[in-house]
Amino acid sequence: MQIKLYNLRKNQKHLTQKELAAMLGISTKSYRDKELGHQQFTQDEMFKISDIFNAKLEDIFLPRKYQNGTRNK
Numbered sequence: 001m002q003i004k005l006y007n008l009r010k011n012q013k014h015l016t017q018k019e020l021a022a023m024l025g026i027s028t029k030s031y032r033d034k035e036l037g038h039q040q041f042t043q044d045e046m047f048k049i050s051d052i053f054n055a056k057l058e059d060i061f062l063p064r065k066y067q068n069g070t071r072n073k
Helices: 003-012 017-024 028-035 043-052 057-061
Strands: none
Touching: 003 028, 003 057, 017 028, 017 043, 043 057
16 A cells, blocks of 8 residues: 555545546546555656655655565565
8 A cells, every 4th residue: 555645645635536536637446456556656647646745756655565576475
């Protein structure tokens, strides 16, 4: 889950998933899946989100739990 994003959406801007999805031009289900970590945000979506919340990309999306090559199989 994108906990930082969830907190920004709910506590800073008081937006619903539906409202933020509309700002990104994606469906509510697609946004929900991305916020839950089932799908990844595109780079364009991440840049738009950082603009919406006036925050740096790395402050919202990094660090991820697992980076490429760090997760044991």
